[in-house]
Amino acid sequence: MESLVLERQHELSLRDFPIEGEETLGPRDVRIKLHTVGICGSDVHYYTHGRIGPFVVNAPMILGHEASGTVTEIGAEVTTLAVGDRVCMEPGVPDPNSRATRMGMYNVDPAVRFWATPPVHGILRPSCVHPEAFTFRLPDNVSFAEAAMVEPLAVGVHAATKARIRPGDRALVLGAGPIGLVTALSALAGGCAEVFVADLDAAKLEIAAGLSPAIRTIDVSRDDPAGTVLKATDGWGCEVVFEATGSAKAAAGVFAPLCPGGVVVMIGGQPEPISYDAGAAMVREARVENIFRYAHVFPRCVAMLASGAIDVKPLITRTFDFSESVRAFEVAASAPKGDVKMQIELPQ
The missing domain is CATH 3.90.180.10 (Medium-chain alcohol dehydrogenases, catalytic domain)
Incomplete structure (x- = not known):
């Protein structure tokens, strides 16, 4: 064929x-x-x-x-x-x-x-x-x-599930590609009150901003994601950070915007070993989750598309x-x- x-x-x-x-x-x-x-x-x-x-x-x-x-x-x-x-x-x-x-x-x-x-x-x-x-x-x-x-959305839903989001949490998504944006949507559907999305591509950030009034974009060519999140949260930080860039540079800073007791979810594939700030993770008692594709979420994704919970x-x-x-x-x-x-x- x-x-x-x-x-x-x-x-x-x-x-x-x-x-x-x-x-x-x-x-x-x-x-x-x-x-x-x-x-x-x-x-x-x-x-x-x-x-x-x-x-x-x-x-x-x-x-x-x-x-x-x-x-x-x-x-x-x-x-x-x-x-x-x-x-x-x-x-x-x-x-x-x-x-x-x-x-x-x-x-x-x-x-x-x-x-x-x-x-x-x-x-x-x-x-x-x-x-x-x-x-x-x-x-x-x-x-x-x-x-x-549904297949890429399943990655975002799996990531949000691993994060154990609670109603009212705030999240930062590093990366506004397909996976980053479906993760932002999944985080909102999971209960986040606000989701920050950071990227270099202004056009993708514009798409992100149009997805929901609860999404706040950060152009990393002008603003520091951690600084923006800390300022918006009175220095506390966000409860969840999703790393969806696959960039070693971005991954090295995942703890900076995270609040004490928060969780980092690693989504983006890293071709080489990356820097890990164990001290920053320790003083926050941070939890780190890793995902590989997804499991048990396809029916949930279809249901959310059908109901309009995710567009x-x-x-x-x-x-x-x-x-x-x-x-x-x-x-x-x-x-x-x-x-x-x-x-x-x-x-x-």
Whole structure:
């Protein structure tokens, strides 16, 4: 089937690509016609660098893992989905018998098969087969484009859950990219009274400010995030800091705006070891949480989109046709100012 293939670093092609063994429908699987696929930073990183940490692209690989579509066929034992259902899909499928999965931490199962993570192919292609257990029906008022945002939103919801937000907390999100902004929305949905969002990109900060009157933006080219937060909180600091930049410089300062007893949630992937101010953490009795993808949150995300508790539509800043997929990645790799989430629509 025609697919967007990462042939090797810096080389993409839209071509017919055989997917051996991955299209067989099992008794508890569903076949899905893809509709919308988001371009994730990890997809772009594989394109520009050919690897992410230990995951190396050693053979041609189909990209894409943020997706929505329509069920076209169901396995003999499927009971919760039917042909014609509009769905979104959780891209990581763990080993059900692994110790991590049995503990409920299936996202850190070393054997998890995650779309577009070598050697597993992604879903920038016409159709895929996926387990019923990781496929979620969409309410009528959730569009395919919104549904393709559930995967990144799940990261934000997982981060907010790990933070154990209490009603009235104040939070700082470092980074106004897709993950930073869905984290800000998730923090508000979780009960935060105010969320500060810090970034260098003024256009993204403008989008952030438009998401909620409870979001306050900080342009780090002009203002210090810690200083701004401390001034706004009478020197106390905020209860939660989310690090969503993946920048070692930003990560080194996560304790400065944090109040005593507060929590730091590390979201952004760090390619190298980072500086950690143990003294600053100690005097605050700070709690530090780390997240890897997400677990058990897809149904919550779908429910919040359906109810209007979270609106991700302003984050979708550009949409390409499937035929423009190579160009779409070239644009995404250029990191244009003001673009948050780019998506690709497949032919229907």
